[in-house]
Amino acid sequence: TAQRLIEAHVGRGVPVYVFDVRLTNTAAFANEWIPIKVGKDGLVALAMCNVIMNEGLYKKDLFKFMKCTADRKASVDDKIAAVKEQVAAFTPEFAEKESAVPAGKIRDLAREFAKAKTGVVVSYRGTIAHQYGSDQERAMMLLAAITGNVNTPGGRCQGVGPGWKYPKSKHVKTRALKINHGFPGQVAYPTHKVSHQVLKMIKDGQAGRPEVYMWACYNPVYVNGEVEENREIMKDESIMPFLVCSTIVYDESSSLADIILPDVTYLERWDWEDMVSPTQVAEYYFRQPLVKPLGESRDLGDAFNQLAKKLGLELAWTDKEDFVRQSCEMTPGVKEAGGFEYMKKHGVWHDKAAQPDYFAFNNKIPAEALTADGVIFDDFAGVYWNWKKSGAQSEAEAKQVGYQNTPKSYKGYVGQEVEGEVYRGFKPDAVNKSGFLEFYSELMKAKGLPVFPTFTPIPEHAAMASDELNLTTYKVAVHTHSRTTHCKWLSEIYHDNPGWMNPTTAAERGLKDGDEIRVYNKLGEIKTHVHVTEGIIPGIIAISYHVGREHSGRYGSGNLSPIPGVADDDPDFANKWWDKHGVHPNTIIASSPDVISGQQRWMDAVVRVEKA
Numbered sequence: 249t250a251q252r253l254i255e256a257h258v259g260r261g262v263p264v265y266v267f268d269v270r271l272t273n274t275a276a277f278a279n280e281w282i283p284i285k286v287g288k289d290g291l292v293a294l295a296m297c298n299v300i301m302n303e304g305l306y307k308k309d310l311f312k313f314m315k316c317t318a319d320r321k322a323s324v325d326d327k328i329a330a331v332k333e334q335v336a337a338f339t340p341e342f343a344e345k346e347s348a349v350p351a352g353k354i355r356d357l358a359r360e361f362a363k364a365k366t367g368v369v370v371s372y373r374g375t376i377a378h379q380y381g382s383d384q385e386r387a388m389m390l391l392a393a394i395t396g397n398v399n400t401p402g403g404r405c406q407g408v409g410p411g412w413k414y415p416k417s418k419h420v421k422t423r424a425l426k427i428n429h430g431f432p433g434q435v436a437y438p439t440h441k442v443s444h445q446v447l448k449m450i451k452d453g454q455a456g457r458p459e460v461y462m463w464a465c466y467n468p469v470y471v472n473g474e475v476e477e478n479r480e481i482m483k484d485e486s487i488m489p490f491l492v493c494s495t496i497v498y499d500e501s502s503s504l505a506d507i508i509l510p511d512v513t514y515l516e517r518w519d520w521e522d523m524v525s526p527t528q529v530a531e532y533y534f535r536q537p538l539v540k541p542l543g544e545s546r547d548l549g550d551a552f553n554q555l556a557k558k559l560g561l562e563l564a565w566t567d568k569e570d571f572v573r574q575s576c577e578m579t580p581g582v583k584e585a586g587g588f589e590y591m592k593k594h595g596v597w598h599d600k601a602a603q604p605d606y607f608a609f610n611n612k613i614p615a616e617a618l619t620a621d622g623v624i625f626d627d628f629a630g631v632y633w634n635w636k637k638s639g640a641q642s643e644a645e646a647k648q649v650g651y652q653n654t655p656k657s658y659k660g661y662v663g664q665e666v667e668g669e670v671y672r673g674f675k676p677d678a679v680n681k682s683g684f685l686e687f688y689s690e691l692m693k694a695k696g697l698p699v700f701p702t703f704t705p706i707p708e709h710a711a712m713a714s715d716e717l718n719l720t721t722y723k724v725a726v727h728t729h730s731r732t733t734h735c736k737w738l739s740e741i742y743h744d745n746p747g748w749m750n751p752t753t754a755a756e757r758g759l760k761d762g763d764e765i766r767v768y769n770k771l772g773e774i775k776t777h778v779h780v781t782e783g784i785i786p787g788i789i790a791i792s793y794h795v796g797r798e799h800s801g802r803y804g805s806g807n808l809s810p811i812p813g814v815a816d817d818d819p820d821f822a823n824k825w826w827d828k829h830g831v832h833p834n835t836i837i838a839s840s841p842d843v844i845s846g847q848q849r850w851m852d853a854v855v856r857v858e859k860a
Contacts, residue, residue, distance in 0.1 A: 250725075252526055265357060267292065267349070268374065269720055270748060270790050271783030282357075283785045286718045286851055288347035289375045290384025291703040293391045295343035295351075296358035298335045300394055301328070305362035307396035312666050313609055313673060314393055315684040316700075320630050330688075331394065334700045346703075348785070362395050366402035374720075377851045379706050382844035386687065386701040393685055399674070401606050406675060407524035408605070410532040413578035415564035415571060417556075427455045435846040436695040437679050442846035444472045444839045447481045450488060457487060464494035464511065464548055469501040470730050470797070470832065473839035473848060474771060479504070494548045497734045498809045499799050510545040517547045518572045528604035532582050533596040534572060609683070611672040613663035618670060623662055626651035629682045632670060634660035652690070657681055697844060708854050717753065718788045719767070719853040721833050727794040733804030736820060739795075740803075744828040746779040747857070748790040754780045757857060764860035767791070769836050769853065775860050776831040789857055795830030805829050 256262040257277070266275035267284045275281035284292060300306050308324060316327040316334075340351035361367050369392045375384045389404070397403035427449045429435065430442035447468060450457050461482075469479045481487055482504045493505035502508050520534040541547070549568035556563050565571040576588040585597050613632070617623070622636035624647060635646035637660035651657045655678070664673035664683025673683020680686050693699045709718060723729070726742040733739050747765060759765065761780040766773055767789065776791065784790055797805040802821060806829050837853045 249526065263360070269785050269788055270722060271781075272722070273725065282349055282353060284349050285347050285785065286720055286788060287378045287381075287384075287706050287709060288343075288349075288703075289371065290387035290701070291338065291343050292347050292349050292354060293369070293384070293387040294335050294338035294701065294703060295340045295354050296361065297331070297387070297391050297394060298338050299340060299355050299358035300362045300391075301332045301335055303359070305359060306331075306394045307362075309396040310393050310398055310609075310685065313664075313671070313683070313685055315682070315686045315688050317688050318690075320628075320682075320684070331390070334702075338703065361391075364395075366400060367395060367397050368392070368402060368404055369397070370404075374851065376842070376845070376847050377849060379708075379840075379842055379849055379852055380698075380704040380844065381842045381847055381849070383698055383701055383704065386689075387703075389685070390687055390701050393687070398685065399606060399609055401604070405528060405606075408528050408530055409522050409524045410530045411579070412520055412522055412532070412575055413580070414575040415578070417564040418562070420561055425450075425456050425458055430841055430846055434843075435841050436697060436844050437691065438841075438846040439679060440841075440846040440848075442841050444848045445841060445846075447472070447478050448839065451481050453487075460490045460492060461488045462492040462494075463501070467495075467499050467501045467730060469504070470499065470834065473834050473837040473850075475500075475832065475834050476772060477839075494551075496545070497800055498811060500797070503799060503810075509548065509551060510543065512541045512545050512547050515539060516541045516545070517549070518568045520572055520575055525598075528606070529598055529602045531596060531598045532579065532591075534576070534591050536592060536595075609671065609673050613670040613672060617662055620662075622660070625665075628652065630665040631682055632662040632665070633657055634662060636660065652681060692844075706852055708852050712854055716854050716856055718851075719833065719836065719855045720788055720790045720851050721793050721837070722790055723793055730794060730797075730800075733795060733797050734801035736803040736818075736824070739829075740824075740826065743795060743804075743826050743830060745792040745795050745830040745833075746777045748779050748781055748784045749857075750784050750786040750788075751780050751782065752786045753788070754778060757859070759857075759859060765857055766860045767833075767836065767855050767857050769855045771836045771838065774831045774833065774835050778857075789855065791831070791833040793833065796832030797829060 257264050264278040265280050265282060266272065266278045267282045267289055268275050269284060269286055271281055306328065311324045311327045314327055316322065316330040340354040343349060343354055344351040369388045371385065371388045375388065376382060378384065392398050392404040399405050427446055428441045428443055429438040430445040431449060435442055449455055469475050469482065472478055482491060482501065491505040492507045492509065493502040494509040494511045495502045496511050496513050514535060515538045518536055525531045547568045549571065553563050553565065553567055565574060573588040576582050576591050581599055582591065582597050591597065618632050622634040623632055624635055624643060625632050629651045631651050633651055635643055638646060638654050639656040640646035640654055646654060658676040658678060658681045661676050663670040671683065674685055676682055679691065688700055698704065724742055726738055727733065747767060749759065754760065759778050759780065761778065763778050764775065765778050766775055799805055799807060802808055803824065806827065836855060837850060840849045841847065842849055
């Protein structure tokens with residue numbers, strides 16, 4: 249992504265504007281950094297929509313594929329009127345008051361974006377990691393849609409990834425606790441799975457507790473919010489009697505495990521990848537071992553097969569290499585190219601004749617597809633669907649329950665009726681099942697949430713006292729989440745994370761650059777030092793993620809692994825010149841989900857800061 253952005257911006261002169269609370273590396277090289285208050289991105293997007301709709305700068309291309317009112321048969325003119333009405337309150341002046349982005353800047357950027365041949369809105373963590381963050385994301389999508397920039401070249405596109413086939417073992421009914429959706433009624437549509445609530449649910453016990461808790465490639469005592477509570481839960485054998493962990497490095501969570509299964513690194517294992525392709529053409533690539541595993545480390549995929557046999561189960565593959573081999577021989581395209589041996593030699597395959605599927609939403613569905621065996625029509629959604637692919641027991645049952653209320657109906661989706669014709673529309677999923685861009689959402693309505701994208705103040709921010717600050721976190725390009733601090737070269741580059749603070753905010757607290765500070769709230773406190781800079785808005789403190797490790801090796805934490813017999817004879821350690829290892833902000837961030845999607849609310853924490 250970074251390379252493509254550079255090529256577009258520098259090579260082709262594509263203008264880039266960055267809204268952020270902090271002067272990021274990307275913002276520093278953009279045409280302009282636009283400082284914005286925390287959690288107000290969606291509001292500014294709605295204000296841009298307000299300008300575009302009122303000044304007639306919208307493009308009609310996508311409106312017929314948008315659902316903007318309760319009436320799915322509404323005309324394009326009615327939809328345009330509905331959007332105008334919904335965004336009327338979000339004037340640039342109102343947005344400026346709330347976000348600190350000047351009204352004139354909002355108007356200028358709205359006009360430039362709408363008049364551009366093509367444009368893209370890029371957003372994620374800074375937008376959605378809030379209460380009602382999913383609604384902010386809907387506002388971003390509305391901005392893209394009314395300017396004709398969805399599933400178009402250079403626009404905001406649905407992800408395209410490879411369709412790997414793989415060997416499937418016989419289904420076995422398990423006793424695993426199904427608690428990844430959080431507490432009942434806590435989240436409307438848990439598309440983020442709410443995994444940060446799992447330990448809280450286990451502690452609560454209403455959904456049961458496991459006799460064995462096993463995790464891999466995960467470090468809940470570090471990566472979730474309220475890490476001290478997570479630690480206490482995992483230490484309490486009355487809550488979880490037996491803990492098993494698979495990891496490549498001794499860390500905060502594995503230190504509490506009864507058994508540690510040393511896993512291999514990505515350089516020592518077989519795997520295939522299914523990441524989204526930036527070219528909109530599926531790319532199949534896989535991984536093969538560069539070196540043999542060191543010591544007693546083993547690919548967990550290999551261990552699973554032996555564990556299954558101990559449990560009296562038979563998997564459809566013998567080890568990880570066999571799993572990858574079978575996948576290559578089963579996957580269309582890869583198989584014809586030469587399968588496993590081809591991939592071992594080349595590492596990647598894509599269909600050279602394939603083209604990006606832009607504007608596919610506008611493709612009409614042939615009449616014969618609508619009369620195929622099992623295909624029926626749902627008038628409420630306006631969707632043709634094949635009930636036989638939906639899990640319904642009969643056609644009568646499918647019609648009685650309806651398309652929207654049949655859990656797997658989207659798997660039988662054929663097309664969306666629009667203005668008397670049937671189109672491919674936008675590929676539905678288990679949540680949004682129609683082929684429309686559903687800005688008027690029956691799903692949100694059913695849960696008592698905003699039906700149309702809107703702005704809802706974040707409760708904690710609205711209630712902040714004058715001496716409180718919003719704590720935000722961010723990631724740096726040096727490290728991969730929390731997983732690389734044991735790498736000496738990376739930790740040499742980045743090993744400390746001071747709290748960024750605007751000069752005005754620092755002066756109000758009598759702080760100057762480099763001062764030691766105490767950052768605290770009801771969850772606890774952390775200590776770090778302050779970095780006073782104009783590169784951050786007033787009223788907040790930003791502390792990066794990644795560092796502040798208790799374990800993760802001497803390079804990442806300064807602490808030697810306490811495991812008996814583990815050697816640490818790396819001669820490079822004599823050259824380690826740094827003695828700071830940062831502080832971990834998750835200690836004072838609540839493990840709290842967005843009520844819509846379950847996304848962890850990383851950016852909503854409220855703290856006080858004083859000189860230590």
